[in-house]
Amino acid sequence: MARPNSRDRELRERAAAVIPGGMYGHQSVGLLPDDYPQFFERGEGAHIWDADGTRYLDFMCAYGPNLFGYGHPEIDAAYVRQLGLGDTLTGPTALMVELAEAMTAMVAHADWAIFCKNGTDATTMALTTARAHTRRRTVVRANGAYHGAAPWCVPRPAGTIDSDRAHQILCDYNDVASLAAAVAEAGEDLAAIFAAPFKHDAFIDQADPDPAYARRARERCHHTGALLVVDDVRAGFRLARDCSWSRIGVQPDLSTWGKCIANGHPISALLGSDKARKAAGSIYVTGSFWYQAAPMAAALATLRLIRESDYLERITALGERLRTGLGERASAAGFALRQTGPGVMPLFLFEGDPDLRKGFCFSSEMLARGVYLHPWHNMFLCAAMTEADIAGALDTPEGAFEALTRQIRDLARGEKLAVLSAGAR
Amino acid sequence: MARPNSRDRELRERAAAVIPGGMYGHQSVGLLPDDYPQFFERGEGAHIWDADGTRYLDFMCAYGPNLFGYGHPEIDAAYVRQLGLGDTLTGPTALMVELAEAMTAMVAHADWAIFCKNGTDATTMALTTARAHTRRRTVVRANGAYHGAAPWCVPRPAGTIDSDRAHQILCDYNDVASLAAAVAEAGEDLAAIFAAPFKHDAFIDQADPDPAYARRARERCHHTGALLVVDDVRAGFRLARDCSWSRIGVQPDLSTWGKCIANGHPISALLGSDKARKAAGSIYVTGSFWYQAAPMAAALATLRLIRESDYLERITALGERLRTGLGERASAAGFALRQTGPGVMPLFLFEGDPDLRKGFCFSSEMLARGVYLHPWHNMFLCAAMTEADIAGALDTPEGAFEALTRQIRDLARGEKLAVLSAGAR
Numbered sequence: 069m070a071r072p073n074s075r076d077r078e079l080r081e082r083a084a085a086v087i088p089g090g091m092y093g094h095q096s097v098g099l100l101p102d103d104y105p106q107f108f109e110r111g112e113g114a115h116i117w118d119a120d121g122t123r124y125l126d127f128m129c130a131y132g133p134n135l136f137g138y139g140h141p142e143i144d145a146a147y148v149r150q151l152g153l154g155d156t157l158t159g160p161t162a163l164m165v166e167l168a169e170a171m172t173a174m175v176a177h178a179d180w181a182i183f184c185k186n187g188t189d190a191t192t193m194a195l196t197t198a199r200a201h202t203r204r205r206t207v208v209r210a211n212g213a214y215h216g217a218a219p220w221c222v223p224r225p226a227g228t229i230d231s232d233r234a235h236q237i238l239c240d241y242n243d244v245a246s247l248a249a250a251v252a253e254a255g256e257d258l259a260a261i262f263a264a265p266f267k268h269d270a271f272i273d274q275a276d277p278d279p280a281y282a283r284r285a286r287e288r289c290h291h292t293g294a295l296l297v298v299d300d301v302r303a304g305f306r307l308a309r310d311c312s313w314s315r316i317g318v319q320p321d322l323s324t325w326g327k328c329i330a331n332g333h334p335i336s337a338l339l340g341s342d343k344a345r346k347a348a349g350s351i352y353v354t355g356s357f358w359y360q361a362a363p364m365a366a367a368l369a370t371l372r373l374i375r376e377s378d379y380l381e382r383i384t385a386l387g388e389r390l391r392t393g394l395g396e397r398a399s400a401a402g403f404a405l406r407q408t409g410p411g412v413m414p415l416f417l418f419e420g421d422p423d424l425r426k427g428f429c430f431s432s433e434m435l436a437r438g439v440y441l442h443p444w445h446n447m448f449l450c451a452a453m454t455e456a457d458i459a460g461a462l463d464t465p466e467g468a469f470e471a472l473t474r475q476i477r478d479l480a481r482g483e484k485l486a487v488l489s490a491g492a493r
Numbered sequence: 494m495a496r497p498n499s500r501d502r503e504l505r506e507r508a509a510a511v512i513p514g515g516m517y518g519h520q521s522v523g524l525l526p527d528d529y530p531q532f533f534e535r536g537e538g539a540h541i542w543d544a545d546g547t548r549y550l551d552f553m554c555a556y557g558p559n560l561f562g563y564g565h566p567e568i569d570a571a572y573v574r575q576l577g578l579g580d581t582l583t584g585p586t587a588l589m590v591e592l593a594e595a596m597t598a599m600v601a602h603a604d605w606a607i608f609c610k611n612g613t614d615a616t617t618m619a620l621t622t623a624r625a626h627t628r629r630r631t632v633v634r635a636n637g638a639y640h641g642a643a644p645w646c647v648p649r650p651a652g653t654i655d656s657d658r659a660h661q662i663l664c665d666y667n668d669v670a671s672l673a674a675a676v677a678e679a680g681e682d683l684a685a686i687f688a689a690p691f692k693h694d695a696f697i698d699q700a701d702p703d704p705a706y707a708r709r710a711r712e713r714c715h716h717t718g719a720l721l722v723v724d725d726v727r728a729g730f731r732l733a734r735d736c737s738w739s740r741i742g743v744q745p746d747l748s749t750w751g752k753c754i755a756n757g758h759p760i761s762a763l764l765g766s767d768k769a770r771k772a773a774g775s776i777y778v779t780g781s782f783w784y785q786a787a788p789m790a791a792a793l794a795t796l797r798l799i800r801e802s803d804y805l806e807r808i809t810a811l812g813e814r815l816r817t818g819l820g821e822r823a824s825a826a827g828f829a830l831r832q833t834g835p836g837v838m839p840l841f842l843f844e845g846d847p848d849l850r851k852g853f854c855f856s857s858e859m860l861a862r863g864v865y866l867h868p869w870h871n872m873f874l875c876a877a878m879t880e881a882d883i884a885g886a887l888d889t890p891e892g893a894f895e896a897l898t899r900q901i902r903d904l905a906r907g908e909k910l911a912v913l914s915a916g917a918r
Contacts, residue, residue, distance in 0.1 A: 075587075079587055082594065083589070085594075085605075086593035086604070087593050087605055088605050088607065088765075088770050088773040088774030089774035091585070092607060092774070092777075092778060092779065093778060093779025093780070093783060093784075095583065095784050097584070107584060107585060107586060107587055107590075108582045108584045108586055109586055110579045111579035112579075116579070117579075119586070119587060128583040130583050131781065133782070138579060138582070139579070147576070151569060152569075154534065154536035154564070155758075156555045156559070156759075157541055158520065158541055158553040158554070158865065159522070159530065159531055159532060159543075160531075160533070161532060161534055161544070162532055162544060164508070165507045165511065168512050169511050180512055180513050181512060182517060185610040185759060185782065186611065186614070186782070188780060189611070195644075196644060198652075199652045199653070218643065219617070219621060220644070220657075222777050222778075223777060224777035227622060227625035227775065228621060228624070231657075231659035231660065232656075234659075235654065235656065301781075332782075334759050334781075334782035336781070345513050346513075348513040349514035349517070350651040350652065351649075351651050351652040352517075352642055353647075354518025354642050355610070355612070355613060356555075356556065356557065356611065356726075356752050356761070357759035358611075359520050440583065
């Protein structure tokens with residue numbers, strides 16, 4: 069099932085000349101099967117078209133930002149309308165106030181908002197806000213959890229120095245004893261506990277948050293005066309119309325948001341409770357495009373859809389249907405899948421596949437059949453997906469599992485294994 | 494000359510409830526005269542309208558991004574057209590390659606490009622690239638120079654800790670002996686020398702780069718193997734169609750860009766020479782919106798105008814005319830101004846005005862007459878400004894100087910003096 073890829077190959081060659089390594093960051097396909105396209109030309113609803121014109125049902129959703137569908141008419145119209153009035157100006161517009169009001173009205177713990185561009189901007193501001201609030205230094209966070217790509221938290225340390233990561237103690241997510249030990253080690257210097265809303269590390273099984281872990285983090289912060297930070301950049305508004313830990317009854321002091329809050333338009337946010345307001349107002353943070361009005365208009369339109377539509381119930385049901393159907397088809401084909409994490413942000417790994425050779429082969433076969441999956445990063449569902457899309461996606465695995473079965477004895481050892489294993493923290 | 498400001502006041506009150514301090518960052522008017530509006534509603538060409546509908550000729554240009562005029566038809570059409578095809582997708586589009594080719598074709602020292610969102614993203618990547626390339630730690634940069642708002646370089650340290658700024662040595666811009674001493678102090682650990690293209694610190698006179706200083710920085714980097722970084726985020730493409738130091742014949746290894754490269758659409762960049770390519774490819778850097786296609790389309794349209802129009806010659810001539818005219822009008826009114834830096838990024842301070850009381854009064858009077866100036870931050874000209882705009886702006890100071898003269902004996906001591914002086918580093 070060879071797809072055309074001449075345009076992608078040509079672009080990769082040109083990219084190799086003018087971009088270090090040809091591509092960087094989370095959208096590089098360097099650690100994906102060789103036939104994954106690097107370059108795209110179009111997105112609409114739940115689908116993407118690669119540079120050679122092949123269409124896929126996209127289970128990555130731009131790694132999160134696409135919540136209501138690519139090119140959503142209402143959201144993009146709000147963007148374009150505001151662009152015609154003014155976007156990056158010499159000051160903000162009223163939309164900044166309206167958006168802060170809208171976010172704090174939706175997120176129970178939040179009394180204020182600061183808007184920025186990258187998820188990393190928000191997590192870094194959470195760090196400095198906590199340090200300013202407590203006048204302490206030490207941060208406790210979980211091994212392997214991704215909180216951004218700044219020197220203090222970047223998963224690969226090349227180019228950073230030890231002092232960039234000073235005063236951080238790592239614990240194991242969902243391990244209450246490990247958390248307690250880290251907090252004890254921090255002692256009177258504890259400034260913050262960071263937590264992902266669930267364990268969504270790459271390369272390994274995901275895990276829902278253990279309420280006991282979340283409550284212990286909350287209790288330890290309350291007891292020590294440190295701030296509890298829930299990093300909802302990746303998961304925010306896919307699990308709840310509130311901070312994700314609201315589902316387990318735990319309210320943080322700070323939460324970080326990004327990705328889908330404007331359905332792909334560039335804006336992220338730090339939200340906080342009154343307790344941290346003064347500290348948040350004391351740190352110096354800014355960026356050339358942080359006061360852009362058009363992404364704020366798009367965010368307001370997105371939040372309206374979040375509040376007023378049944379998107380959450382729909383994508384939750386679609387995620388369950390996908391999980392159940394995929395499990396059934398795997399079983400029928402004689403394969404066992406470990407499907408972990410929330411159904412709307414699914415990850416599946418093959419049992420007995422330490423170098424991901426089965427996962428790579430299966431993903432390639434699904435890709436060849438028009439379904440874009442990811443073999444080791446959590447995927448995302450979006451509200452533009454229909455019952456028919458999921459049903460169609462579930463018609464696809466049978467052939468892909470058959471192809472995998474045919475090839476399984478000849479599959480090359482996963483050449484990227486060493487890199488992937490080094491990446492799994 | 495009271496302007497309506499009821500909408501601005503209402504928005505400030507609402508903002509105070511949901512945004513820490515009511516506003517943050519470089520667009521906060523907290524350190525500007527009290528009558529400066531905080532909120533705007535529209536921009537077109539060289540003009541902005543505040544939230545109460547008052548129009549100003551805008552000499553801040555969104556603090557830089559506005560190079561060809563707010564709402565430039567050709568640039569914004571390129572953005573909107575690409576938005577209709579695809580913006581934030583599961584991978585980049587061909588535009589990323591085209592933009593890297595366009596930037597490296599224009600900037601003489603550059604062989605490759607990495608695109609990001611904030612200027613701070615670009616300067617932080619320059620830091621980590623230099624550290625990865627040299628496997629050393631120490632960075633030399635100038636006292637008071639702004640290189641972004643990350644913990645390693647933020648001008649106000651609240652919330653940061655000492656280790657965030659470890660392994661940095663400060664020197665004095667344009668002081669060759671000071672630079673040499675800093676480099677000597679760094680010894681074998683020198684990773685990079687950072688330089689602004691000219692001294693554009695806030696609150697104090699600007700200064701053109703001393704070629705001897707630039708050449709010494711270049712020579713010391715060559716000698717030690719460290720990388721020379723020119724931070725062109727603020728000034729890029731307003732002084733040259735190349736890196737700003739090309740004007741004095743000094744080529745850096747890395748340069749950082751942002752602000753105006755897409756005329757206000759959100760994109761910034763790190764450019765580098767082949768020497769640093771491998772190191773740049775080794776660092777992990779990414780962001781949710783870094784691969785957005787629409788800002789890249791806008792950047793390509795902007796670069797085309799930069800290459801093919803006489804914008805640079807026009808804004809340079811307008812800047813000289815503004816400087817000469819303003820000096821003449823000040824003299825005629827009996828005031829002495831110190832006008833410093835390039836004419837296209839002007840700053841003027843009143844002689845004998847240590848607490849800026851004259852500057853604040855004059856700026857307020859100009860604002861009341863429809864001209865938006867900044868009393869202590871460099872301003873920006875844009876290519877949407879006309880001869881008539883500048884002539885009109887030069888008709889304005891006579892009345893403003895008269896008003897200043899009338900009030901001068903009664904001017905309150907600059908209440909913000911303490912803060913401003915603390916800010917001047």
